[in-house]
Amino acid sequence: MAQSQLRPPTMADVARLAGVSHQTVSRVLGDHPNVRDETRAKVLHAIEEMGYRPNSSARALATRRTRTLGVVASNTTLYGPASTLFALEEAARAEGYLVSTVSLREMTVETFSEALDHLRDGGVEGVVAIAPRQSAVAALAELRHPFPVVTVGSGHGLGIPSVNVDQQLGARLATGHLLAAGHRTVWHLAGPEDWQEAADRVIGWRATLEAAGIAPPPMLSGDWSPLSGYQAGQELAGWVGRGLTAVFVANDQMALGVLRALREAGVRTPRDVAVVGFDDIPESGFFAPPLTTVRQDFSAVGKRSIALLLDLIEGRAPSGASRIVIEPQFVVRASSSPHPP
Numbered sequence: 001m002a003q004s005q006l007r008p009p010t011m012a013d014v015a016r017l018a019g020v021s022h023q024t025v026s027r028v029l030g031d032h033p034n035v036r037d038e039t040r041a042k043v044l045h046a047i048e049e050m051g052y053r054p055n056s057s058a059r060a061l062a063t064r065r066t067r068t069l070g071v072v073a074s075n076t077t078l079y080g081p082a083s084t085l086f087a088l089e090e091a092a093r094a095e096g097y098l099v100s101t102v103s104l105r106e107m108t109v110e111t112f113s114e115a116l117d118h119l120r121d122g123g124v125e126g127v128v129a130i131a132p133r134q135s136a137v138a139a140l141a142e143l144r145h146p147f148p149v150v151t152v153g154s155g156h157g158l159g160i161p162s163v164n165v166d167q168q169l170g171a172r173l174a175t176g177h178l179l180a181a182g183h184r185t186v187w188h189l190a191g192p193e194d195w196q197e198a199a200d201r202v203i204g205w206r207a208t209l210e211a212a213g214i215a216p217p218p219m220l221s222g223d224w225s226p227l228s229g230y231q232a233g234q235e236l237a238g239w240v241g242r243g244l245t246a247v248f249v250a251n252d253q254m255a256l257g258v259l260r261a262l263r264e265a266g267v268r269t270p271r272d273v274a275v276v277g278f279d280d281i282p283e284s285g286f287f288a289p290p291l292t293t294v295r296q297d298f299s300a301v302g303k304r305s306i307a308l309l310l311d312l313i314e315g316r317a318p319s320g321a322s323r324i325v326i327e328p329q330f331v332v333r334a335s336s337s338p339h340p341p
Contacts (some may be wrong), residue, residue: 035072066125089101091305187247189232206304247274256287277292
């Protein structure tokens with residue numbers, strides 16, 4: 001029976017086939033510069049011929065590097081956190097790192113501490129915490145971190161390196177777009193009170209109205225779901241004809257519910273009421289009518305977060321807490337055509 005059928009090939013087997021030392025094979029695998037091109041080619045050919053795969057555990061012992069990063073997340077069934085998690089994993093793989101993820105039902109000091117302990121025991125070199133809720137931000141601020149930590153979606157109040165989409169700018173773009181279209185005011189359906197992103201969108205909406213000399217109308221709140229949007233839409237429909245002509249909704253899924261409730265009440269969008277959402281989920285362009293919205297670049301969030309974390313691990317990051325802000329993009333579709341005078 002052939003050797004490859006008995007056991008996986010080892011570094012010693014590769015060295016024997018290539019006619020070099022064990023140390024030379026190790027240098028080739030570590031991309032050491034002091035290896036002749038001819039020798040490197042010979043070793044790489046032997047690796048390919050034997051189907052050798054480096055032992056990651058052994059390499060970690062030798063280099064004290066596991067090339068593994070941790071992610072702590074919650075609410076990953078929602079579009080924003082799920083998209084952020086996917087983008088982080090994709091960016092880490094592109095840099096040659098594995099990702100170990102801990103998903104928490106609730107982010108408290110205790111659960112956060114347990115998650116960080118678990119990741120530390122697993123040998124991660126650093127952690128990205130997706131912490132969109134203000135309670136999670138408060139919990140994370142209380143903890144000591146055994147490795148570099150970068151936060152996403154938590155705003156900038158922690159004193160911890162962070163990467164965030166500019167939520168206030170997105171809200172200003174949405175509200176300003178509706179005012180520029182001729183609407184006298186803009187109503188707002190906000191997200192859950194405990195979410196930092198929802199709070200920032202409220203700030204941007206209110207600041208834009210006040211800058212235009214407009215007193216903000218009553219604000220409604222939902223829980224990010226289409227159902228909560230539908231229920232709020234039923235209430236909003238009652239204000240049509242009494243000053244309501246435009247609504248900025250804090251996410252696209254609630255906007256979907258609003259559109260249905262308005263349609264069932266005989267309110268035409270955008271002729272009677274213009275609607276703008278936030279997120280630009282893949283289905284937004286297929287709503288009835290297609291939804292004007294604010295697009296968050298989750299791919300950029302993932303890349304910048306991983307790059308910042310690796311800079312911290314390698315000691316390349318500047319002193320102090322780095323704060324990276326990514327601008328959103330405004331996407332105009334049929335749900336917000338100009339309001340007639």
